[in-house]
Each structure stands twice: as structure tokens, then as C-alpha cells.
Amino acid sequence: MKEKLIILETSDIHGAILPIQYGTNSRTDVGLAKLSSYIKELQQTDEHVLLIDNGDFLQGTPLAANYVRSNQEEAHPMVKAMNHLSYDAAILGNHEFNYGLGVLERAARDADFPFLSCNIVNEEEEPFLGCPYIIKEFANGMKAAVLGVSTHYIPNWEKPDHISGLKFLDAVESVKKWVEYIHRHEQPDVMVVSYHGGFEVNLSNGEWIERKEKGENQAYRICTEVDGIDILLTGHQHRRMAETVNGVTVVQPGFSGESIGQVTLELAKGDGRYIIESATPHLIDAKTLKTDQDLIKLVEREERDTQRWLDEVIGYVEGDMKIDDPLTVRLAEHPLIELINRVQMEAAGADISSTALFHNGSPGLPNQVTMRDIVANYIYPNSLMVIEISGDDMRRALERSASYFSLDHEERPVVNPKFIYPKPQHYNYDMWEGISYCIDLTKAEGSRVVSLTHQGEEVKSDRMYQVVMNNYRAGGGGDYFMFKGRKVLKEIQTDMSELLARHFKKHGKVEAAVNHNWTIWYPGK
The missing domain is CATH 3.60.21.10 (Metallo-dependent phosphatases)
Structure with missing residues (x-):
């Protein structure tokens, strides 16, 4: 049968x-x-x-x-x-x-x-x-x-x-x-x-x-x-x-x-x-x-x-914080990334921060900002952690992020296939605030960070630094193993989407600005 x-x-x-x-x-x-x-x-x-x-x-x-x-x-x-x-x-x-x-x-x-x-x-x-x-x-x-x-x-x-x-x-x-x-x-x-x-x-x-x-x-x-x-x-x-x-x-x-x-x-x-x-x-x-x-x-x-929650107007952007090309955001500072890092630093009381552009569909923020705009960009229920890392940890983390890029046959920057297949991992490329650094894409992976300073001084391998980042990254997520098990100094349990909303409600109007603390160098730039 x-x-x-x-x-x-x-x-x-x-x-x-x-x-x-x-x-x-x-x-x-x-x-x-x-x-x-x-x-x-x-x-x-x-x-x-x-x-x-x-x-x-x-x-x-x-x-x-x-x-x-x-x-x-x-x-x-x-x-x-x-x-x-x-x-x-x-x-x-x-x-x-x-x-x-x-x-x-x-x-x-x-x-x-x-x-x-x-x-x-x-x-x-x-x-x-x-x-x-x-x-x-x-x-x-x-x-x-x-x-x-x-x-x-x-x-x-x-x-x-x-x-x-x-x-x-x-x-x-x-x-x-x-x-x-x-x-x-x-x-x-x-x-x-x-x-x-x-x-x-x-x-x-x-x-x-x-x-x-x-x-x-x-x-x-x-x-x-x-x-x-x-x-x-x-x-x-x-x-x-x-x-x-x-x-x-x-x-x-x-x-x-x-x-x-x-x-x-x-x-x-x-x-x-x-x-x-x-x-x-x-x-x-x-x-x-x-x-x-x-x-x-x-x-x-x-x-x-x-829908009612998403349509709530929480503040305004002065200037341009929209995103047209996600690759461009990752190659040069963008006001949205600057804002997220600044909010993280403000919430945690830390002077160094890192974050990512989590997905390629992020539209950025319009001039009138609603909760819908926040969650369209910050899609995960992340909270924040302040961890203590060494200068060597910081450099290795930046090298991990620098491996996000490859150069094509015309020496133009493209996304490394390892960050696309078998699953897109754009959220595993971080951009930092509170430090100054330069990444040279002509160098071999693992040796692309050609300068790294904090408060005007070279970052020392054995010196300890306090950095705020989301809980996923602080636990070593995304193969950032240099962070796993590091001393946790503070946890901020409020979700980042809520912290961003509070920032707008507190300030009313936020300026779209960058401070040019990092550079990605590649031929033709």
C-alpha cells in the first residue's frame, strides 16, 4: 500500500x-x-x-x-x-x-x-x-x-x-x-x-x-x-x-x-x-x-x-543623514554611524565606541524622524556593554573589520566574498569613534591598520582601554574573539533603538555631522 x-x-x-x-x-x-x-x-x-x-x-x-x-x-x-x-x-x-x-x-x-x-x-x-x-x-x-x-x-x-x-x-x-x-x-x-x-x-x-x-x-x-x-x-x-x-x-x-x-x-x-x-x-x-x-x-x-508606535515623531535631523550607498558609508564616515557611536558613548560614559551599519537596506534618517526610521536602521534588540580591552585587542578588531574589503581587478574596493557567502555578514564590519585610525586596503589582510591613536597618542599594545559596543560584539560575536571574556565594566540594559529615540527626544534636533577620525585608503582615492 x-x-x-x-x-x-x-x-x-x-x-x-x-x-x-x-x-x-x-x-x-x-x-x-x-x-x-x-x-x-x-x-x-x-x-x-x-x-x-x-x-x-x-x-x-x-x-x-x-x-x-x-x-x-x-x-x-x-x-x-x-x-x-x-x-x-x-x-x-x-x-x-x-x-x-x-x-x-x-x-x-x-x-x-x-x-x-x-x-x-x-x-x-x-x-x-x-x-x-x-x-x-x-x-x-x-x-x-x-x-x-x-x-x-x-x-x-x-x-x-x-x-x-x-x-x-x-x-x-x-x-x-x-x-x-x-x-x-x-x-x-x-x-x-x-x-x-x-x-x-x-x-x-x-x-x-x-x-x-x-x-x-x-x-x-x-x-x-x-x-x-x-x-x-x-x-x-x-x-x-x-x-x-x-x-x-x-x-x-x-x-x-x-x-x-x-x-x-x-x-x-x-x-x-x-x-x-x-x-x-x-x-x-x-x-x-x-x-x-x-x-x-x-x-x-x-x-x-x-504602527502607532512606529509613526511617533521623536525629533529632527538638521542636514543630510540619508543613505544612498551602503558601501560608501563603510568607506568614509557617515553622520548616521557618527550618531550611533555618539549615543553609545553618551549612554555609557565611555570615550571610545564601535558600531556597524547592520544591513544594506538601511535608509538612514530623514529630516523628520519617527520610530519607524530608527528601527529601519537599528534592526536588532541590542543593549550596550563597556568592556576593557588592550591596545592589541583594538588593533586586531580593526584588522578583522578591515578584512571586510577586497580590491577588484581595477583596484576598487568591494566586499570580501567571505562577508557575503554563505550568509551576508555586513553587520560584522565596525566603525569606531574616539580613536583615529587609517586602513590601507593595498596591504595584506592582518596588516592593514597603518596608524592608530587615542587622544593624540599612539595606541599601546599593552595599555588597557574602555570601549562601549553592543552586547553581541562584546561577547565575541562575528568572530571578534579578541573581545570574548574581557572584563565588563558596565552594562546598559536599555535597547539601542530606545536610546536613540531618547537622544532625539532630549535634544529635539540633531545635526548630521562627522569628525573625520578614520580613513580607508585605496588606489585612486
């Missing part, structure tokens, strides 16, 4: 329910409400459907941020939407921890489905939230197991108090242990692993695309070192993939609901159990789908409150 099982995967939705771009309120072809129509259609026409979210769903849009800021009496809007769609399970992604354990645990209580992760454990090494896997048994007796696993690199990014009491075990070793356990004790017909992580190698040629010892992404090792896996759902890298790797069917559906991953299994029953005869992976593009108006109505009140 032939049977069909459809496995649907969303991943890295990042709070995107509605098909809009909040910075401009323009319509887009992304979001869970676009995918919802397809999910419902399959659920209504085929009883053998397994619906899994692969993580990073609680954070990422103003809708999600406004819920945490002002309205935690009801369920998180993403949880409401996922309950509405009858998700079978969701995996814990790294961004689930951004708002702290209280918000995450509340979301887990409100969800009609379990949050899974076999390698995030408490101090007794029991799975956090109690769920490493689920077994779904269908009316015909077919059994599918879904094991959740998260990138164990989370402690390199997250605030320590947001993951207090938790351990993050190696993903590959944890999958080996639990897949063996599930096969022995549950005997499923289909073994699905849903991993909030991506691939550490280029699948076209097998070359490593990150350091072997890093461990942020381990999907290739899972496919090649763990026996007994039929399907591997992946994410985290925001890539779009539908592949077969070492006999394991793999999908990854991008981010923000731009597509949904699907694996269609054909099974036949024999010897008392179902055997997989074929597994076909593919992606369904949100552009081809209708918007589910019922899902939009479900979060209508939360969206209305969010």
Missing part, C-alpha cells in the same frame, strides 16, 4: 507575519501570511502533513519588538499565528534568546506545540523546556520522528543572563545520541532532524566555507557522520536549498517567509512498517502564493499598536 507524507518547513521567519517592509510600510512578497495559504491548502487536502518551524521566529520585526516592549499580557503574535496554523513543533534558534528566558518561556507556555532542542540542556543536562523530539503517528499507523537541535554557537552571541543555567552541547554528538535513542525506543518509519544551523562546506565542491573548529554550522557533518537520518531541515544561514547530501534529503527555505521548504515522501508498507521509496525536496516561493487574510486579522490589534 502506497502512502504519501508531506513535510513542510519554515525557518528564520524573524517575526515576519505580514507582507510589509516596516521601514517604508511598502508591500513585499514575504511573511508567514503568504505561506499560510499554501500550508492550509495542504492541511485540508492531505491528512499526512508534518509542519515544522526550524527556529528564529520570535525576533526580527517591529511587530515582535513592540510585543516585548509593551504587550506581554497576551501570546506573542508569532505564537498566535503558529497556533492558528497547527504547527507540530518549533526548534529553538539563536534569536529565541534575544529577549531573555522570561519571554521565551512565556512563548513556550502559550504555544500549542512544543519547542524542541536536544542539545540545549539545563545544569542537570536535561533538555531545556523538556522536549528533544516528537513522534507524530498518523491514522494509517505511519510514525514520523522529529528531533530538534540548535547551533551550539549561541553562547558566542547571547548575553550571559539570557542563557543563565543552560549548556549548549555539540550538535553533531547530540544528534548521534538522540537519533540512535529514537530508532531503538520509538522505531519510526521516518526520521527527521530539524537543525537550526546550516552548512559549513560548499556543497558544489566540498570546500570548507568556515573554519573547521568553529562549529557554528554543522549540517554537512550531520549528513555524513550520523546514520539513520532521512530528512534534514536546516536554516540559520538564510539560504535557499533543496538538495540530497549523502543520501539525506535537505531543505533550507531562506528567511522572513520568502519561501517554504517541502519534502514529499512516497512510502510503501512492507514487513510491518513503512519504507521510504522516494523523497523529493523543493521550495515554494512566497511570490506565487496568495496572502491569508484570516492570519492578518488574527494579529490586527497588535499590528495597529505597532
Whole structure:
């Protein structure tokens, strides 16, 4: 007897329910409400459907941020939407921890489905939230197991108090242990692993695309070192993939609901159990789908409150703080970066600061500034930390940032492919205030910082300096390992978007200005 099982995967939705771009309120072809129509259609026409979210769903849009800021009496809007769609399970992604354990645990209580992760454990090494896997048994007796696993690199990014009491075990070793356990004790017909992580190698040629010892992404090792896996759902890298790797069917559906991953299994029953005869992976593009108006109505009140918050006028810019070309912003000082660094220094009482232009869609700030303009530029729920670093740490950090650039065949600066593939990492290039420095792009990586001074004196390798930066960077995020474990002098718990808003409300009008404390040199400049 032939049977069909459809496995649907969303991943890295990042709070995107509605098909809009909040910075401009323009319509887009992304979001869970676009995918919802397809999910419902399959659920209504085929009883053998397994619906899994692969993580990073609680954070990422103003809708999600406004819920945490002002309205935690009801369920998180993403949880409401996922309950509405009858998700079978969701995996814990790294961004689930951004708002702290209280918000995450509340979301887990409100969800009609379990949050899974076999390698995030408490101090007794029991799975956090109690769920490493689920077994779904269908009316015909077919059994599918879904094991959740998260990138164990989370402690390199997250605030320590947001993951207090938790351990993050190696993903590959944890999958080996639990897949063996599930096969022995549950005997499923289909073994699905849903991993909030991506691939550490280029699948076209097998070359490593990150350091072997890093461990942020381990999907290739899972496919090649763990026996007994039929399907591997992946994410985290925001890539779009539908592949077969070492006999394991793999999908990854991008981010923000731009597509949904699907694996269609054909099974036949024999010897008392179902055997997989074929597994076909593919992606369904949100552009081809209708918007589910019922899902939009479900979060209508939360969206209305969010829009009111975003439209609040908080101050004015005198001069030009808009962004036309993000590469230009990173090659020469821009008033927006200067402003962010100045606000960080003001909030922390520090005289050195670093920050990034977080994404290439940053529009800068218009003359009349609303909260919408702030969150369009500062997209993460970062708070600030003042850490003590050596002059050597500072120089190595600047060299890390300087590696963001390459020179093309005409010796013009372009973005180093390492910061684009497999996942864009524009947020890992920092610009500093409170020091003066020059970077020469004609030099080899690691020796591009040709001058570095603080208060008119050369920065000394063994001297200690106090620097304010966001919590992600202070923890070593973005491979800024020189900051990890450094002495923390102060923490400012208020989100940077709120600190920027307060700055405008306090001063009313902010001048668009730069002080030219750093230079990027390249031929032809």
C-alpha cells in the first residue's frame, strides 16, 4: 500500500507575519501570511502533513519588538499565528534568546506545540523546556520522528543572563545520541532532524566555507557522520536549498517567509512498517502564493499598536543623514554611524565606541524622524556593554573589520566574498569613534591598520582601554574573539533603538555631522 507524507518547513521567519517592509510600510512578497495559504491548502487536502518551524521566529520585526516592549499580557503574535496554523513543533534558534528566558518561556507556555532542542540542556543536562523530539503517528499507523537541535554557537552571541543555567552541547554528538535513542525506543518509519544551523562546506565542491573548529554550522557533518537520518531541515544561514547530501534529503527555505521548504515522501508498507521509496525536496516561493487574510486579522490589534508606535515623531535631523550607498558609508564616515557611536558613548560614559551599519537596506534618517526610521536602521534588540580591552585587542578588531574589503581587478574596493557567502555578514564590519585610525586596503589582510591613536597618542599594545559596543560584539560575536571574556565594566540594559529615540527626544534636533577620525585608503582615492 502506497502512502504519501508531506513535510513542510519554515525557518528564520524573524517575526515576519505580514507582507510589509516596516521601514517604508511598502508591500513585499514575504511573511508567514503568504505561506499560510499554501500550508492550509495542504492541511485540508492531505491528512499526512508534518509542519515544522526550524527556529528564529520570535525576533526580527517591529511587530515582535513592540510585543516585548509593551504587550506581554497576551501570546506573542508569532505564537498566535503558529497556533492558528497547527504547527507540530518549533526548534529553538539563536534569536529565541534575544529577549531573555522570561519571554521565551512565556512563548513556550502559550504555544500549542512544543519547542524542541536536544542539545540545549539545563545544569542537570536535561533538555531545556523538556522536549528533544516528537513522534507524530498518523491514522494509517505511519510514525514520523522529529528531533530538534540548535547551533551550539549561541553562547558566542547571547548575553550571559539570557542563557543563565543552560549548556549548549555539540550538535553533531547530540544528534548521534538522540537519533540512535529514537530508532531503538520509538522505531519510526521516518526520521527527521530539524537543525537550526546550516552548512559549513560548499556543497558544489566540498570546500570548507568556515573554519573547521568553529562549529557554528554543522549540517554537512550531520549528513555524513550520523546514520539513520532521512530528512534534514536546516536554516540559520538564510539560504535557499533543496538538495540530497549523502543520501539525506535537505531543505533550507531562506528567511522572513520568502519561501517554504517541502519534502514529499512516497512510502510503501512492507514487513510491518513503512519504507521510504522516494523523497523529493523543493521550495515554494512566497511570490506565487496568495496572502491569508484570516492570519492578518488574527494579529490586527497588535499590528495597529505597532504602527502607532512606529509613526511617533521623536525629533529632527538638521542636514543630510540619508543613505544612498551602503558601501560608501563603510568607506568614509557617515553622520548616521557618527550618531550611533555618539549615543553609545553618551549612554555609557565611555570615550571610545564601535558600531556597524547592520544591513544594506538601511535608509538612514530623514529630516523628520519617527520610530519607524530608527528601527529601519537599528534592526536588532541590542543593549550596550563597556568592556576593557588592550591596545592589541583594538588593533586586531580593526584588522578583522578591515578584512571586510577586497580590491577588484581595477583596484576598487568591494566586499570580501567571505562577508557575503554563505550568509551576508555586513553587520560584522565596525566603525569606531574616539580613536583615529587609517586602513590601507593595498596591504595584506592582518596588516592593514597603518596608524592608530587615542587622544593624540599612539595606541599601546599593552595599555588597557574602555570601549562601549553592543552586547553581541562584546561577547565575541562575528568572530571578534579578541573581545570574548574581557572584563565588563558596565552594562546598559536599555535597547539601542530606545536610546536613540531618547537622544532625539532630549535634544529635539540633531545635526548630521562627522569628525573625520578614520580613513580607508585605496588606489585612486
